[in-house]
Amino acid sequence: MTRILVVEDDIDIRGLLTRGLEAEGFSVDTAGCVGDALAAARDESPEAVVLDITLPDGSGHDVCRSLREGGYPGPILFLSARDEIRDRAEGLALGADDYIVKPFVFDELVARLRTHLMRRQAAEGPRTLINAGKLVLDLDTRQVTCGEASARLTPREAELLAMLMESVNRPVSRADIFERLWASQGGLSLNVVDVYVGYLRTKMADFVRHGGPLLVTVRGRGFMLDSRGPDYRH
Known part of the structure:
Protein backbone atom coordinates (compact mmCIF):
# COMPACT_ATOMS: atom_id res chain seq x y z
CA MET A 1 0.00 0.00 0.00
CA GLY A 125 13.33 1.01 -11.50
CA PRO A 126 12.06 -1.84 -9.33
CA ARG A 127 12.16 -1.05 -5.62
CA THR A 128 14.53 -3.29 -3.68
CA LEU A 129 14.75 -1.47 -0.33
CA ILE A 130 11.85 -0.83 2.04
CA ASN A 131 12.27 1.41 5.09
CA ALA A 132 10.15 1.68 8.21
CA GLY A 133 11.96 3.95 10.64
CA LYS A 134 15.26 2.24 11.49
CA LEU A 135 14.14 -1.03 9.93
CA VAL A 136 15.46 -1.68 6.41
CA LEU A 137 14.51 -4.69 4.26
CA ASP A 138 16.43 -5.55 1.10
CA LEU A 139 14.01 -7.47 -1.10
CA ASP A 140 16.83 -8.80 -3.31
CA THR A 141 18.93 -10.36 -0.57
CA ARG A 142 16.05 -10.77 1.95
CA GLN A 143 18.32 -9.22 4.58
CA VAL A 144 16.59 -7.10 7.21
CA THR A 145 18.64 -4.74 9.36
CA CYS A 146 18.02 -2.44 12.30
CA GLY A 147 21.06 -0.53 13.49
CA GLU A 148 23.75 -3.14 14.14
CA ALA A 149 21.28 -6.04 14.24
CA SER A 150 20.37 -8.04 11.15
CA ALA A 151 18.62 -11.23 10.07
CA ARG A 152 18.23 -13.24 6.87
CA LEU A 153 14.65 -14.10 5.91
CA THR A 154 13.06 -16.75 3.76
CA PRO A 155 11.21 -15.52 0.66
CA ARG A 156 7.80 -15.80 2.32
CA GLU A 157 9.02 -14.16 5.55
CA ALA A 158 10.38 -11.27 3.49
CA GLU A 159 7.03 -10.88 1.69
CA LEU A 160 5.18 -10.84 5.01
CA LEU A 161 7.55 -8.31 6.57
CA ALA A 162 7.33 -6.08 3.49
CA MET A 163 3.53 -6.07 3.80
CA LEU A 164 3.71 -5.11 7.47
CA MET A 165 6.35 -2.43 6.79
CA GLU A 166 4.15 -0.84 4.13
CA SER A 167 1.49 -0.33 6.83
CA VAL A 168 3.73 0.43 9.82
CA ASN A 169 1.72 1.50 12.91
CA ARG A 170 -1.45 0.23 11.26
CA PRO A 171 -2.89 -3.27 11.77
CA VAL A 172 -3.03 -5.67 8.84
CA SER A 173 -5.68 -8.37 9.16
CA ARG A 174 -4.96 -12.09 8.96
CA ALA A 175 -7.40 -12.31 6.07
CA ASP A 176 -5.59 -9.62 4.05
CA ILE A 177 -2.21 -11.23 4.69
CA PHE A 178 -3.52 -14.67 3.76
CA GLU A 179 -5.21 -13.36 0.61
CA ARG A 180 -2.04 -11.70 -0.62
CA LEU A 181 0.51 -14.36 0.31
CA TRP A 182 -1.21 -17.76 0.52
CA ALA A 183 -4.67 -17.71 -1.08
CA SER A 184 -3.35 -19.13 -4.35
CA GLN A 185 -2.02 -22.22 -2.55
CA GLY A 186 -4.58 -24.88 -1.76
CA GLY A 187 -4.89 -26.73 1.54
CA LEU A 188 -3.76 -23.87 3.81
CA SER A 189 -5.69 -22.09 6.54
CA LEU A 190 -5.38 -18.71 8.24
CA ASN A 191 -3.18 -20.34 10.87
CA VAL A 192 -0.28 -20.19 8.45
CA VAL A 193 -0.21 -16.41 9.04
CA ASP A 194 0.31 -16.89 12.79
CA VAL A 195 3.07 -19.41 12.13
CA TYR A 196 5.03 -17.00 9.93
CA VAL A 197 4.45 -14.08 12.29
CA GLY A 198 6.05 -16.29 14.93
CA TYR A 199 9.03 -16.92 12.66
CA LEU A 200 9.47 -13.17 12.13
CA ARG A 201 9.23 -12.42 15.85
CA THR A 202 12.00 -14.91 16.56
CA LYS A 203 14.31 -13.48 13.90
CA MET A 204 13.59 -9.85 14.91
CA ALA A 205 13.74 -10.39 18.67
CA ASP A 206 16.92 -8.34 19.01
CA PHE A 207 15.72 -5.40 16.92
CA VAL A 208 13.70 -3.58 19.59
CA ARG A 209 16.75 -2.74 21.70
CA HIS A 210 18.28 -1.18 18.57
CA GLY A 211 15.29 1.14 18.17
CA GLY A 212 13.31 -1.06 15.82
CA PRO A 213 9.55 -1.59 15.73
CA LEU A 214 7.77 -4.23 17.77
CA LEU A 215 5.70 -6.85 15.95
CA VAL A 216 2.47 -6.89 17.94
CA THR A 217 -0.87 -8.66 17.80
CA VAL A 218 -3.83 -6.27 17.73
CA ARG A 219 -6.80 -8.13 19.17
CA GLY A 220 -9.51 -8.60 16.58
CA ARG A 221 -7.60 -6.66 13.91
CA GLY A 222 -4.49 -8.66 13.01
CA PHE A 223 -0.80 -7.81 13.26
CA MET A 224 1.15 -4.55 13.24
CA LEU A 225 4.69 -3.23 13.28
CA ASP A 226 4.59 -0.68 16.10
CA SER A 227 7.40 1.90 15.81
CA ARG A 228 5.94 4.37 18.33
CA GLY A 229 8.01 3.21 21.31
CA PRO A 230 7.22 1.82 24.77
CA ASP A 231 6.08 5.17 26.21
CA TYR A 232 3.33 5.42 23.59
CA ARG A 233 2.29 1.78 23.91
CA HIS A 234 1.89 2.03 27.68
Missing part, protein backbone atom coordinates in the same frame (compact mmCIF):
# COMPACT_ATOMS: atom_id res chain seq x y z
CA THR A 2 1.45 3.36 -1.07
CA ARG A 3 2.08 5.64 1.91
CA ILE A 4 1.25 9.36 1.62
CA LEU A 5 2.11 12.13 4.07
CA VAL A 6 -0.46 14.95 4.15
CA VAL A 7 0.84 18.17 5.75
CA GLU A 8 -2.06 20.55 6.36
CA ASP A 9 -2.92 22.69 9.40
CA ASP A 10 -6.62 23.03 8.54
CA ILE A 11 -8.24 20.10 10.33
CA ASP A 12 -11.22 19.97 7.94
CA ILE A 13 -9.09 19.87 4.80
CA ARG A 14 -6.72 17.39 6.46
CA GLY A 15 -9.65 15.12 7.28
CA LEU A 16 -11.07 15.43 3.78
CA LEU A 17 -7.74 14.50 2.21
CA THR A 18 -7.20 11.61 4.60
CA ARG A 19 -10.62 10.08 3.99
CA GLY A 20 -10.42 10.60 0.25
CA LEU A 21 -6.93 9.19 -0.18
CA GLU A 22 -7.67 6.19 2.01
CA ALA A 23 -10.75 5.52 -0.10
CA GLU A 24 -8.45 5.54 -3.14
CA GLY A 25 -6.32 2.80 -1.56
CA PHE A 26 -3.50 4.89 -0.07
CA SER A 27 -2.14 4.66 3.46
CA VAL A 28 -2.16 8.18 4.94
CA ASP A 29 -0.09 9.85 7.66
CA THR A 30 -0.82 13.45 8.62
CA ALA A 31 0.94 16.43 10.17
CA GLY A 32 -0.22 19.95 10.97
CA CYS A 33 3.09 21.77 11.37
CA VAL A 34 6.68 21.79 10.13
CA GLY A 35 8.09 19.89 13.10
CA ASP A 36 5.55 17.07 12.90
CA ALA A 37 5.93 16.89 9.12
CA LEU A 38 9.69 16.38 9.27
CA ALA A 39 9.33 13.82 12.07
CA ALA A 40 6.69 11.89 10.11
CA ALA A 41 8.80 11.96 6.95
CA ARG A 42 11.71 10.56 8.94
CA ASP A 43 9.80 7.91 10.88
CA GLU A 44 7.10 6.77 8.45
CA SER A 45 9.01 6.83 5.12
CA PRO A 46 6.14 8.11 2.94
CA GLU A 47 6.34 7.56 -0.80
CA ALA A 48 4.85 11.00 -1.56
CA VAL A 49 4.06 14.23 0.30
CA VAL A 50 1.06 16.53 -0.17
CA LEU A 51 2.13 19.82 1.39
CA ASP A 52 0.43 23.08 2.38
CA ILE A 53 2.59 26.24 2.43
CA THR A 54 1.12 28.15 5.37
CA LEU A 55 1.86 26.27 8.60
CA PRO A 56 1.74 27.52 12.22
CA ASP A 57 5.47 27.07 12.93
CA GLY A 58 6.92 27.97 9.55
CA SER A 59 6.35 27.30 5.89
CA GLY A 60 5.80 24.31 3.67
CA HIS A 61 8.78 25.66 1.78
CA ASP A 62 10.89 24.80 4.85
CA VAL A 63 9.58 21.24 4.76
CA CYS A 64 10.24 20.84 1.04
CA ARG A 65 13.73 22.30 1.34
CA SER A 66 14.65 20.06 4.29
CA LEU A 67 13.32 16.94 2.60
CA ARG A 68 15.19 17.54 -0.64
CA GLU A 69 18.41 18.50 1.15
CA GLY A 70 18.08 15.27 3.14
CA GLY A 71 17.80 13.24 -0.03
CA TYR A 72 14.07 12.50 0.03
CA PRO A 73 13.30 11.02 -3.43
CA GLY A 74 9.51 10.87 -3.51
CA PRO A 75 7.07 13.25 -5.20
CA ILE A 76 6.21 16.45 -3.31
CA LEU A 77 2.98 18.21 -4.30
CA PHE A 78 2.19 21.66 -2.93
CA LEU A 79 -1.50 22.25 -2.20
CA SER A 80 -1.95 25.93 -1.42
CA ALA A 81 -4.34 28.86 -1.63
CA ARG A 82 -1.47 31.01 -2.89
CA ASP A 83 -2.06 31.27 -6.62
CA GLU A 84 0.50 33.81 -7.82
CA ILE A 85 3.04 32.76 -10.43
CA ARG A 86 5.92 33.60 -8.10
CA ASP A 87 4.50 31.25 -5.44
CA ARG A 88 4.35 28.39 -7.91
CA ALA A 89 7.81 29.16 -9.22
CA GLU A 90 9.30 29.23 -5.72
CA GLY A 91 7.71 25.91 -4.77
CA LEU A 92 8.92 24.18 -7.93
CA ALA A 93 12.40 25.72 -7.55
CA LEU A 94 12.68 24.12 -4.10
CA GLY A 95 12.21 20.69 -5.64
CA ALA A 96 8.44 20.16 -5.61
CA ASP A 97 7.02 18.08 -8.43
CA ASP A 98 3.69 19.88 -8.70
CA TYR A 99 1.69 22.83 -7.40
CA ILE A 100 -2.10 22.66 -7.02
CA VAL A 101 -4.14 25.71 -6.05
CA LYS A 102 -7.00 25.63 -3.52
CA PRO A 103 -9.89 25.24 -3.93
CA PHE A 104 -9.02 22.05 -5.76
CA VAL A 105 -10.78 19.15 -7.46
CA PHE A 106 -9.97 16.01 -5.48
CA ASP A 107 -10.00 13.71 -8.54
CA GLU A 108 -7.42 15.94 -10.21
CA LEU A 109 -5.19 15.80 -7.12
CA VAL A 110 -5.34 11.99 -7.10
CA ALA A 111 -4.64 11.80 -10.84
CA ARG A 112 -1.60 14.05 -10.55
CA LEU A 113 -0.38 12.16 -7.49
CA ARG A 114 -0.60 8.80 -9.25
CA THR A 115 1.14 10.21 -12.31
CA HIS A 116 4.10 11.48 -10.29
CA LEU A 117 4.33 8.21 -8.35
CA MET A 118 4.41 6.21 -11.59
CA ARG A 119 7.03 8.50 -13.11
CA ARG A 120 9.21 8.24 -10.02
CA GLN A 121 8.90 4.46 -9.94
CA ALA A 122 9.75 4.20 -13.64
CA ALA A 123 12.80 6.42 -13.17
CA GLU A 124 14.06 4.48 -10.15
Whole structure:
Protein backbone atom coordinates (compact mmCIF):
# COMPACT_ATOMS: atom_id res chain seq x y z
CA MET A 1 0.00 0.00 0.00
CA THR A 2 1.45 3.36 -1.07
CA ARG A 3 2.08 5.64 1.91
CA ILE A 4 1.25 9.36 1.62
CA LEU A 5 2.11 12.13 4.07
CA VAL A 6 -0.46 14.95 4.15
CA VAL A 7 0.84 18.17 5.75
CA GLU A 8 -2.06 20.55 6.36
CA ASP A 9 -2.92 22.69 9.40
CA ASP A 10 -6.62 23.03 8.54
CA ILE A 11 -8.24 20.10 10.33
CA ASP A 12 -11.22 19.97 7.94
CA ILE A 13 -9.09 19.87 4.80
CA ARG A 14 -6.72 17.39 6.46
CA GLY A 15 -9.65 15.12 7.28
CA LEU A 16 -11.07 15.43 3.78
CA LEU A 17 -7.74 14.50 2.21
CA THR A 18 -7.20 11.61 4.60
CA ARG A 19 -10.62 10.08 3.99
CA GLY A 20 -10.42 10.60 0.25
CA LEU A 21 -6.93 9.19 -0.18
CA GLU A 22 -7.67 6.19 2.01
CA ALA A 23 -10.75 5.52 -0.10
CA GLU A 24 -8.45 5.54 -3.14
CA GLY A 25 -6.32 2.80 -1.56
CA PHE A 26 -3.50 4.89 -0.07
CA SER A 27 -2.14 4.66 3.46
CA VAL A 28 -2.16 8.18 4.94
CA ASP A 29 -0.09 9.85 7.66
CA THR A 30 -0.82 13.45 8.62
CA ALA A 31 0.94 16.43 10.17
CA GLY A 32 -0.22 19.95 10.97
CA CYS A 33 3.09 21.77 11.37
CA VAL A 34 6.68 21.79 10.13
CA GLY A 35 8.09 19.89 13.10
CA ASP A 36 5.55 17.07 12.90
CA ALA A 37 5.93 16.89 9.12
CA LEU A 38 9.69 16.38 9.27
CA ALA A 39 9.33 13.82 12.07
CA ALA A 40 6.69 11.89 10.11
CA ALA A 41 8.80 11.96 6.95
CA ARG A 42 11.71 10.56 8.94
CA ASP A 43 9.80 7.91 10.88
CA GLU A 44 7.10 6.77 8.45
CA SER A 45 9.01 6.83 5.12
CA PRO A 46 6.14 8.11 2.94
CA GLU A 47 6.34 7.56 -0.80
CA ALA A 48 4.85 11.00 -1.56
CA VAL A 49 4.06 14.23 0.30
CA VAL A 50 1.06 16.53 -0.17
CA LEU A 51 2.13 19.82 1.39
CA ASP A 52 0.43 23.08 2.38
CA ILE A 53 2.59 26.24 2.43
CA THR A 54 1.12 28.15 5.37
CA LEU A 55 1.86 26.27 8.60
CA PRO A 56 1.74 27.52 12.22
CA ASP A 57 5.47 27.07 12.93
CA GLY A 58 6.92 27.97 9.55
CA SER A 59 6.35 27.30 5.89
CA GLY A 60 5.80 24.31 3.67
CA HIS A 61 8.78 25.66 1.78
CA ASP A 62 10.89 24.80 4.85
CA VAL A 63 9.58 21.24 4.76
CA CYS A 64 10.24 20.84 1.04
CA ARG A 65 13.73 22.30 1.34
CA SER A 66 14.65 20.06 4.29
CA LEU A 67 13.32 16.94 2.60
CA ARG A 68 15.19 17.54 -0.64
CA GLU A 69 18.41 18.50 1.15
CA GLY A 70 18.08 15.27 3.14
CA GLY A 71 17.80 13.24 -0.03
CA TYR A 72 14.07 12.50 0.03
CA PRO A 73 13.30 11.02 -3.43
CA GLY A 74 9.51 10.87 -3.51
CA PRO A 75 7.07 13.25 -5.20
CA ILE A 76 6.21 16.45 -3.31
CA LEU A 77 2.98 18.21 -4.30
CA PHE A 78 2.19 21.66 -2.93
CA LEU A 79 -1.50 22.25 -2.20
CA SER A 80 -1.95 25.93 -1.42
CA ALA A 81 -4.34 28.86 -1.63
CA ARG A 82 -1.47 31.01 -2.89
CA ASP A 83 -2.06 31.27 -6.62
CA GLU A 84 0.50 33.81 -7.82
CA ILE A 85 3.04 32.76 -10.43
CA ARG A 86 5.92 33.60 -8.10
CA ASP A 87 4.50 31.25 -5.44
CA ARG A 88 4.35 28.39 -7.91
CA ALA A 89 7.81 29.16 -9.22
CA GLU A 90 9.30 29.23 -5.72
CA GLY A 91 7.71 25.91 -4.77
CA LEU A 92 8.92 24.18 -7.93
CA ALA A 93 12.40 25.72 -7.55
CA LEU A 94 12.68 24.12 -4.10
CA GLY A 95 12.21 20.69 -5.64
CA ALA A 96 8.44 20.16 -5.61
CA ASP A 97 7.02 18.08 -8.43
CA ASP A 98 3.69 19.88 -8.70
CA TYR A 99 1.69 22.83 -7.40
CA ILE A 100 -2.10 22.66 -7.02
CA VAL A 101 -4.14 25.71 -6.05
CA LYS A 102 -7.00 25.63 -3.52
CA PRO A 103 -9.89 25.24 -3.93
CA PHE A 104 -9.02 22.05 -5.76
CA VAL A 105 -10.78 19.15 -7.46
CA PHE A 106 -9.97 16.01 -5.48
CA ASP A 107 -10.00 13.71 -8.54
CA GLU A 108 -7.42 15.94 -10.21
CA LEU A 109 -5.19 15.80 -7.12
CA VAL A 110 -5.34 11.99 -7.10
CA ALA A 111 -4.64 11.80 -10.84
CA ARG A 112 -1.60 14.05 -10.55
CA LEU A 113 -0.38 12.16 -7.49
CA ARG A 114 -0.60 8.80 -9.25
CA THR A 115 1.14 10.21 -12.31
CA HIS A 116 4.10 11.48 -10.29
CA LEU A 117 4.33 8.21 -8.35
CA MET A 118 4.41 6.21 -11.59
CA ARG A 119 7.03 8.50 -13.11
CA ARG A 120 9.21 8.24 -10.02
CA GLN A 121 8.90 4.46 -9.94
CA ALA A 122 9.75 4.20 -13.64
CA ALA A 123 12.80 6.42 -13.17
CA GLU A 124 14.06 4.48 -10.15
CA GLY A 125 13.33 1.01 -11.50
CA PRO A 126 12.06 -1.84 -9.33
CA ARG A 127 12.16 -1.05 -5.62
CA THR A 128 14.53 -3.29 -3.68
CA LEU A 129 14.75 -1.47 -0.33
CA ILE A 130 11.85 -0.83 2.04
CA ASN A 131 12.27 1.41 5.09
CA ALA A 132 10.15 1.68 8.21
CA GLY A 133 11.96 3.95 10.64
CA LYS A 134 15.26 2.24 11.49
CA LEU A 135 14.14 -1.03 9.93
CA VAL A 136 15.46 -1.68 6.41
CA LEU A 137 14.51 -4.69 4.26
CA ASP A 138 16.43 -5.55 1.10
CA LEU A 139 14.01 -7.47 -1.10
CA ASP A 140 16.83 -8.80 -3.31
CA THR A 141 18.93 -10.36 -0.57
CA ARG A 142 16.05 -10.77 1.95
CA GLN A 143 18.32 -9.22 4.58
CA VAL A 144 16.59 -7.10 7.21
CA THR A 145 18.64 -4.74 9.36
CA CYS A 146 18.02 -2.44 12.30
CA GLY A 147 21.06 -0.53 13.49
CA GLU A 148 23.75 -3.14 14.14
CA ALA A 149 21.28 -6.04 14.24
CA SER A 150 20.37 -8.04 11.15
CA ALA A 151 18.62 -11.23 10.07
CA ARG A 152 18.23 -13.24 6.87
CA LEU A 153 14.65 -14.10 5.91
CA THR A 154 13.06 -16.75 3.76
CA PRO A 155 11.21 -15.52 0.66
CA ARG A 156 7.80 -15.80 2.32
CA GLU A 157 9.02 -14.16 5.55
CA ALA A 158 10.38 -11.27 3.49
CA GLU A 159 7.03 -10.88 1.69
CA LEU A 160 5.18 -10.84 5.01
CA LEU A 161 7.55 -8.31 6.57
CA ALA A 162 7.33 -6.08 3.49
CA MET A 163 3.53 -6.07 3.80
CA LEU A 164 3.71 -5.11 7.47
CA MET A 165 6.35 -2.43 6.79
CA GLU A 166 4.15 -0.84 4.13
CA SER A 167 1.49 -0.33 6.83
CA VAL A 168 3.73 0.43 9.82
CA ASN A 169 1.72 1.50 12.91
CA ARG A 170 -1.45 0.23 11.26
CA PRO A 171 -2.89 -3.27 11.77
CA VAL A 172 -3.03 -5.67 8.84
CA SER A 173 -5.68 -8.37 9.16
CA ARG A 174 -4.96 -12.09 8.96
CA ALA A 175 -7.40 -12.31 6.07
CA ASP A 176 -5.59 -9.62 4.05
CA ILE A 177 -2.21 -11.23 4.69
CA PHE A 178 -3.52 -14.67 3.76
CA GLU A 179 -5.21 -13.36 0.61
CA ARG A 180 -2.04 -11.70 -0.62
CA LEU A 181 0.51 -14.36 0.31
CA TRP A 182 -1.21 -17.76 0.52
CA ALA A 183 -4.67 -17.71 -1.08
CA SER A 184 -3.35 -19.13 -4.35
CA GLN A 185 -2.02 -22.22 -2.55
CA GLY A 186 -4.58 -24.88 -1.76
CA GLY A 187 -4.89 -26.73 1.54
CA LEU A 188 -3.76 -23.87 3.81
CA SER A 189 -5.69 -22.09 6.54
CA LEU A 190 -5.38 -18.71 8.24
CA ASN A 191 -3.18 -20.34 10.87
CA VAL A 192 -0.28 -20.19 8.45
CA VAL A 193 -0.21 -16.41 9.04
CA ASP A 194 0.31 -16.89 12.79
CA VAL A 195 3.07 -19.41 12.13
CA TYR A 196 5.03 -17.00 9.93
CA VAL A 197 4.45 -14.08 12.29
CA GLY A 198 6.05 -16.29 14.93
CA TYR A 199 9.03 -16.92 12.66
CA LEU A 200 9.47 -13.17 12.13
CA ARG A 201 9.23 -12.42 15.85
CA THR A 202 12.00 -14.91 16.56
CA LYS A 203 14.31 -13.48 13.90
CA MET A 204 13.59 -9.85 14.91
CA ALA A 205 13.74 -10.39 18.67
CA ASP A 206 16.92 -8.34 19.01
CA PHE A 207 15.72 -5.40 16.92
CA VAL A 208 13.70 -3.58 19.59
CA ARG A 209 16.75 -2.74 21.70
CA HIS A 210 18.28 -1.18 18.57
CA GLY A 211 15.29 1.14 18.17
CA GLY A 212 13.31 -1.06 15.82
CA PRO A 213 9.55 -1.59 15.73
CA LEU A 214 7.77 -4.23 17.77
CA LEU A 215 5.70 -6.85 15.95
CA VAL A 216 2.47 -6.89 17.94
CA THR A 217 -0.87 -8.66 17.80
CA VAL A 218 -3.83 -6.27 17.73
CA ARG A 219 -6.80 -8.13 19.17
CA GLY A 220 -9.51 -8.60 16.58
CA ARG A 221 -7.60 -6.66 13.91
CA GLY A 222 -4.49 -8.66 13.01
CA PHE A 223 -0.80 -7.81 13.26
CA MET A 224 1.15 -4.55 13.24
CA LEU A 225 4.69 -3.23 13.28
CA ASP A 226 4.59 -0.68 16.10
CA SER A 227 7.40 1.90 15.81
CA ARG A 228 5.94 4.37 18.33
CA GLY A 229 8.01 3.21 21.31
CA PRO A 230 7.22 1.82 24.77
CA ASP A 231 6.08 5.17 26.21
CA TYR A 232 3.33 5.42 23.59
CA ARG A 233 2.29 1.78 23.91
CA HIS A 234 1.89 2.03 27.68
